Amino acid sequence: xxxxxxxxxxxxxxxxxxxxxxxxxxxxxxxxxxxxxxxxxxxxxxxxxxxxxxxxxxxxxxxxxxxxxxxxxxxxxxxxxxxxxxxxxxxxxxxxxxxxxxxxxxxxxxxxxxxxxxxxxxxxxxxxxxxxxxxxxxxxxxxxxxxxxxxxxxxxxxxxxxxxxxxxxxxxxxxxxxxxxxxxxxxxxxxxxxxxxxxxxxxxxxxxxxxxxxxxxxxxxxxxxxxxxxxxxxxxxxxxxxxxxxxxxxxxxxxxxxxxxxxxxxxxxxxxxxxxxxxxxxxxxxxxxxxxxxxxxxxxxxxxx
Amino acid sequence: xxxxxxxxxxxxxxxxxxxxxxxxxxxxxxxxxxxxxxxxxxxxxxxxxxxxxxxxxxxxxxxxxxxxxxxxxxxxxxxxxxxxxxxxxxxxxxxxxxxxxxxxxxxxxxxxxxxxxxxxxxxxxxxxxxxxxxxxxxxxxxxxxxxxxxxxxxxxxxxxxxxxxxxxxxxxxxxxxxxxxxxxxxxxxxxxxxxxxxxxxxxxxxxxxxxxxxxxxxxxxxxxxxxxxxxxxxxxxxxxxxxxxxxxxxxxxxxxxxxxxxxxxxxxxxxxxxxxxxxxxxxxxxxxxxxxxxxxxxxxxxxxxxxxxxx
Numbered sequence: 001x002x003x004x005x006x007x008x009x010x011x012x013x014x015x016x017x018x019x020x021x022x023x024x025x026x027x028x029x030x031x032x033x034x035x036x037x038x039x040x041x042x043x044x045x046x047x048x049x050x051x052x053x054x055x056x057x058x059x060x061x062x063x064x065x066x067x068x069x070x071x072x073x074x075x076x077x078x079x080x081x082x083x084x085x086x087x088x089x090x091x092x093x094x095x096x097x098x099x100x101x102x103x104x105x106x107x108x109x110x111x112x113x114x115x116x117x118x119x120x121x122x123x124x125x126x127x128x129x130x131x132x133x134x135x136x137x138x139x140x141x142x143x144x145x146x147x148x149x150x151x152x153x154x155x156x157x158x159x160x161x162x163x164x165x166x167x168x169x170x171x172x173x174x175x176x177x178x179x180x181x182x183x184x185x186x187x188x189x190x191x192x193x194x195x196x197x198x199x200x201x202x203x204x205x206x207x208x209x210x211x212x213x214x215x216x217x218x219x220x221x222x223x224x225x226x227x228x229x230x231x232x233x234x235x236x237x238x239x240x241x242x243x244x245x246x247x248x249x250x251x252x253x254x255x256x257x258x259x260x261x262x263x264x265x266x267x268x269x270x271x272x273x274x275x276x277x278x279x280x281x282x283x284x285x286x287x288x289x290x291x292x293x294x295x296x297x298x299x300x301x302x303x304x305x
Numbered sequence: 306x307x308x309x310x311x312x313x314x315x316x317x318x319x320x321x322x323x324x325x326x327x328x329x330x331x332x333x334x335x336x337x338x339x340x341x342x343x344x345x346x347x348x349x350x351x352x353x354x355x356x357x358x359x360x361x362x363x364x365x366x367x368x369x370x371x372x373x374x375x376x377x378x379x380x381x382x383x384x385x386x387x388x389x390x391x392x393x394x395x396x397x398x399x400x401x402x403x404x405x406x407x408x409x410x411x412x413x414x415x416x417x418x419x420x421x422x423x424x425x426x427x428x429x430x431x432x433x434x435x436x437x438x439x440x441x442x443x444x445x446x447x448x449x450x451x452x453x454x455x456x457x458x459x460x461x462x463x464x465x466x467x468x469x470x471x472x473x474x475x476x477x478x479x480x481x482x483x484x485x486x487x488x489x490x491x492x493x494x495x496x497x498x499x500x501x502x503x504x505x506x507x508x509x510x511x512x513x514x515x516x517x518x519x520x521x522x523x524x525x526x527x528x529x530x531x532x533x534x535x536x537x538x539x540x541x542x543x544x545x546x547x548x549x550x551x552x553x554x555x556x557x558x559x560x561x562x563x564x565x566x567x568x569x570x571x572x573x574x575x576x577x578x579x580x581x582x583x584x585x586x587x588x589x590x591x592x593x594x595x596x597x598x599x600x601x602x603x604x605x606x607x608x609x610x611x612x613x614x615x616x
């Protein structure tokens with residue numbers, strides 16, 4: 001290693017001091033006892049939060065004799081992957097092949113998510129960066145739509161769907177996902193915070209049209225927001241079980257198929273645990289990968305009256 | 306706002322000015338159009354339609370017949386189950402709404418005290434239940450009605466229980482268990498909003514506060530953090546309230562439908578009973594309209610209260 005000259009060492013020393021200072025300033029007004037108390041409390045509650053998930057994983061690894069032991073044991077002694085194998089066998093024997101359910105869920109999740117990100121980003125860009133009359137009204141409607149749950153519209157949407165002839169098609173599930181309003185809300189708030197108007201203005205002066213500006217300038221700047229939109233839309237679509245507008249077994253989702261197995265009773269408790277683990281592992285993995293982006297986006301999400 | 310006012314000229318009317326602005330920025334309409342067409346079809350129209358249909362009887366086959374307020378009168382005077390549903394919904398929302406809000410806020414605050422690396426792991430632990438599909442069904446394993454359920458087995462072994470308790474079938478326990486599971490899954494988007502909100506508070510405010518005599522973390526929270534976090538608190542409240550009215554599907558998954566003696570029957574269940582099963586669309590629309598106004602009302606009330614915090 002080359003010998004460092006005085007200047008770099010001095011700079012390193014100063015950086016270190018700055019870091020120490022920052023750590024010190026975080027600890028103003030913090031008592032030791034409070035820190036410990038908070039830590040203990042968080043540890044206990046966090047344990048309760050993950051307990052069912054851990055139990056699902058352990059349960060899915062238990063061989064049959066351990067599943068029906070009395071009194072039931074929390075931990076697994078001889079872990080086995082047999083339940084997962086059974087799950088796949090069971091699914092292959094079902095009337096509609098397992099791969100079809102999986103395809104449905106992936107197809108619905110991916111197209112619905114992409115459509116939502118695209119439509120919501122376009123609208124969010126227009127509302128936050130183009131000063132057309134009526135944009136405030138449109139946005140306030142979006143905010144009001146956050147104030148009620150989608151069950152309210154579920155029944156009458158059935159009438160709309162049958163009018164459009166979409167009952168029992170993929171459209172009935174995918175297209176309403178395009179106008180998932182929380183996505184637009186987040187994107188608009190984030191664009192307002194992070195996309196600088198003067199950059200857009202200079203691009204406009206250079207003769208770029210709004211579509212180019214949107215793709216070339218705005219979208220790269222709001223990467224955390226569209227990653228967040230992807231995870232929020234995706235987790236909703238992925239977790240969607242039975243749907244009012246879908247009758248055909250061939251169009252139903254993975255989650256629906258799995259919930260059928262889960263409710264089948266005690267005899268299949270190992271298999272159903274395996275199914276639950278598969279269902280939960282996907283959104284959790286997606287969240288782990290995207291977490292820092294999600295937090296960045298949410299920091300802009302506040303509602304400023 | 307001030308900028309826009311400055312552009313308004315005296316020689317043209319406001320209406321004309323708006324038209325000019327509309328023409329100048331028409332590309333904005335094109336970009337917002339795809340989203341908002343769908344928004345109108347799948348959100349605005351259904352709400353208005355259910356308001357209209359709530360004054361009719363409609364069975365999807367014949368043309369709706371106008372009956373004025375009959376549906377609403379029937380709801381309140383003739384439908385005992387609906388009164389139970391309203392009571393349950395309000396009770397449930399009144400507990401889980403504020404409950405999940407306060408829990409989200411408290412744990413987000415605690416988590417914010419941790420170092421960044423641990424922070425993101427603990428955040429995951431708390432957030433995971435709300436995104437993991439139907440993992441809440443595991444609670445039915447814990448509280449299974451036979452002796453293979455964890456709670457029954459250990460309760461009996463330790464002598465706390467005489468015989469297996471039918472946790473999710475016994476009226477005594479259902480409500481409490483549902484509330485517990487609901488709270489467990491409720492640290493969702495509003496929780497993330499708070500996590501992010503705590504992180505963006507300007508650190509120099511804390512130093513300034515310490516100089517001005519803020520003595521401990523509680524005072525810091527009350528005098529500095531919460532007032533600067535009001536935008537996040539608003540959004541969090543809206544998400545928590547809306548969520549607290551929408552737990553119906555979790556309840557169905559846990560205790561089945563209909564629940565024993567309607568003890569966990571909410572307006573959502575009543576709605577799907579009449580809408581999806583009996584196809585009395587007029588009556589179901591009346592229920593949906595009431596539910597809509599309840600949710601909007603609760604949200605507007607709470608946001609109004611939060612707006613007052615610190616002013």
